[in-house]
Amino acid sequence: MDAYAWDDFLQMVNDTSSVTTLADVDPALIFPQLPGTIPDRYGNRFVNRTQSNARYVEAVKSRTGKIVDIPGLGAWLQSLEDRRERDLEDWMDEKGLNAVVWPANGDVGRERAEVDNKAAVPTWRNGVARSFGNFAIRQLGVPTVTVTMGAMNDTGMPVGLTFATKSYDDTSIISYAYAFEQAYDKVRFVPPRTPGLETDLIPFRRGRKIYGFHAAPELNASALRIGEQMVLIRGTAMLESCWDPDVKLEVHVDGIPVLPVSFEGSEWSVTANITLPFQGISPFGEVNVPDASLAMVVVVATAPSGRSAGRMLFV
Template sequence: MRALARLRGVRHPRALTDEDGEFVDWSYINHYVANGVVVLCGFDDARDEVAARILADMLELLDVIVADDPEPRGDFWRAQPWVEVPAASAVRPDSFPDLGVADADAARRVLDGLRIGAPRLYTGRDPEAGTAEHPGVGGPTGRAVLTRPSVLRLWEEARADLEASGVVVPETDLPVVSNYEGDRPGAPTIENRGLVGREYLERELLDLSAWAWQDFLRANGDPGSNDLGRVDGARIFPHDPNALPDRYDGFDDDIAAYPEFVRRTGISSLTEIPHLEEGLQGLERTRRVDFEDWLDEAGLDAIVFPAVADVAPADADVNPASADIAWRNGVWVANGNLVWRHLGIPTVTVPMGTMPDTGMPVGLTFAGRAYDDVRLLRIAAAFEATGRRRQEPPRTPPLSRTKSYSAYR
């Protein structure tokens, strides 16, 4: 929803937001337990990132929730012992609200001189995308991104606003996605690249996800529901008999198998799961090589792209024509699919505008180096200050703004 709604969203790198067990990191598996929420699959799903109607609201929220937490349980990246991650206090600013940008003149002072790459993959200008003989790592990943013309028009307007504020916006490739999804001839995938072992990827899907569910139930402490092994797996998220079949071809995870796995293995500790150390270090290397080193070599401060390629009709669960749209690359999840969460790449999404032909809003996503959240938020705030792009939801009455978040600190 972050990519579609008239909201601002932020996805942090690892282990930045976990206070009193209620707010946890939004990249990869560290969000397996969050304020009573457990995700379905550790690397594929997430409790929604911070979302707010205006960026100033988001900055107020972040000022409260980005904090050190002495209790690592519920935060995978702080619980694991193999990859060092910085404390939230080491990377957050003294004040998030101070990152706000007041007007277009202030925005130009922030943006002038930046180089922000625009991946051709998401703007309809990459003819090689999706041309590999066997693209992807499951579902529609690796296939061509067919961006709706009205989304492209909004993108061109956003790009023009950035350039008018002094940003250089060169068109680029995007090796971090191409080398993850194998979307073109000669490109590897995360599964065969050699940086992340297949053994780890298999353990991640089943062992790690099942362990996270089990640990969530143990931590929650409900006497009647504290053991995943006592659950009937067939009753977890059963397929609606009136809905069309899913199109997760190539993804081997099955959440219905988690209870049987727990009963059979009895894994009680994170460190008992094989291949985690080399797998996590491989994910870190992949991000550095395919994204951060690439940004350095290209002289880029960040990248920017439409958050989604299109929005499918609401009847996509029962209408085959609508389902064809919903399961396209760039619509199924959002542009980038699993890459941002899996590799710990922070993103900030702000409204780009509303498609005139469908009436649906679409976001603009900025992505940058790990732990570069403050810079991304500043860039996004500056872009937001260059013009009004968010339309009020037509069916939602306005709320009175009577109290600031500071009253609840």
């Protein structure tokens, strides 16, 4: 199923500048082992990830139908349903439980986990590499809601609290999680090492309603380097093929808002300095697409109705 899903995704995106089917992909280039790093530990055992990816590519090369036509798929899905009912829901009935609650994570991964075997062992444990129950609850279709319950005393890392229940009883655990959040609303905190952004807070606009039948703005944007650390961003913003002065335009370069934006009718432009210098190539030598040395430009146009359009560029 993984192979078919990857293949379906590539066909759906249909990026003819790259690949449109998994069959054309070199398996050695799918999540390759980065130079200087140690192998991943899935379930705390070493595995050959390239070998697994090669099986995916070969499976697609012999593909004959849709993902829903995989032989035995129906029986396999039914077995997952049966297992959820037997191992969770019947057990909850036996114990008289409405929900099951547990910490989402048991620890935080070590910084040197990718290069140091001693650090890798605790990092790849259940509840550290992935949240507790992650694989089982996803495969068996167990509904869950996770909310914050505070931070670890020693590291200051946030820890979530996961609420789980029977299938199709989502409303109940949402109410349980909401009740916990209301009772312990002081445990949520702003990340202490991350500078705040104006866009972190979304202002409430009383009385404004967004209707699907209102048109979104028509936005075009381009970006050009006009100096080593300077970029020219320009384009057009219209509403229903006409210029509308009430269309709001926001431009960000590497997450930093750029002002002022100059308008001449529907045409707009702005120049900006790139204030976040490139930190250099990673010591692991991975290939980044788009290139990590490029600046990221985000342009958002918002109509009075609330409908919006956006563009993301790299320059």
